[in-house]
Amino acid sequence: MFDLPDDEILPLSKEHVFWTWSAQAKVAPIPIKSAKGVFFWDTSGKRYLDFNSMTMCVNIGHGDERVIEAMVAQARELPYAAPGMATKVRAVASQLVAQVSPGGKLTKVLFTLGGADANENAIKLARGYTGRFKVLSRYRSYHGASAGAMALTGDPRRVAWEPGLMPGVVHFLDPYRYRSTFHRTTPDISEAEFCQDYLNHLEEIIRFEGPETIAAILIESVTGTNGIIVPPEGYLQGVRKLCDRYGIVMVTDEVMSGFGRTGKWFAVDNWGVIPDIMTMAKGLTSAYAPLGAVAMKPEIAAAFDQRTFESGLTYTSHPVSLAAAVANINVMRADKLVEHAAELGPVLNRLLKDLGETHPSVGDVRSIGLFGILELVKDRKTKEPLAPWNGSSPEMAAFRKTCLEHGLYVYTHWHTVLIIPPLPITTEQLQEGFAVLDQALEETDKAVK
């Protein structure tokens, strides 16, 4: 399509591209050429099995013609409309999002460009609705890279930009069983007690901060990058109750965990919880076009019936992105991808556990649906991570290098390996990827004391 030989992609990119999340002199990008299903190919023709759905976002898999055709048709008919205009695709897309939302109850939808601005808008809505200012979010979380979403983020990506982020955010601890702050000496505590301790911790923070000052509690329903932390039974229900008790808006960030990833349309559906506001992006279009959304209960929207919602985006409800979303949701329904992710959940979990049984560097494994993680340690007893908090290690680097050499694309985060493949993946393809992981773990096993 462009007049540039393949072997000039890398040098030209290195000359002109400014890379995100990177030290510019250290980037080593894969020159990607094409992608189909669960695979992509680089310019040398090498095939990679995509175990991270690119950026945890290509939920339906690569190169689906049904989505591409819908985008092309929309671009031909009407590529753009002003934010205040009503379009067919906007009406249909918002209806579809409302239909698949938890209990079908989040019936008003504001479209954004991605996940960060979805969270920013969720906060504005919650503040406007309650007349309160503070927001509680968790330490092991990522909510986006704009100033407000960064303030919500608990992980070190926030710390890098402090001070100067959005004021009013207070962080609390995650119900992370493997490294539970409260249970170092009582690791065998029951799930119910474990859950209650973390709800008590949250309630104490609500009381200390003053419930009348708190607009929202904003959490990832199942934590993504920071560890695939699956909440214990009763936790999300407990957060819901606390929000109801204190008049706080419950916002769940389903940017990564939504659209079939956990074997349900949204992760909250695993526990039958209906938040007041839910944010989404990534799997909403499976990244065929940029799009985020804030779905809300009608009473939240009604707070702005007479008052102006003082916010907007030039590209809100971009018709081509919405066409991608509509086609994407239709593909998920037609191909029963949510059901497929639920079916393959136990297969992924078994494969993860098998690695845990053979490799001493595997400290813990967790998964729900097709959302999994390997947590690597130097010592299973002390749980010393194989790379430091917010750092890397030669063993983790060697692990990733081995995976890539063998054509497996995985995302490693500090001492963890995330397994987040496109939802149409088969058992055989999962096994193919796990055979490479098995080999690569020999590198990390070398670090075990």
Ligand SMILES: Cc1ncc(COP(=O)(O)O)c(C=O)c1O
């Ligand atoms: C849970 C979660 N929320 C928000 C975001 C931010 O989304 P975006 O990069 O589209 O702004 C991400 C991105 O990875 C995410 O994982």
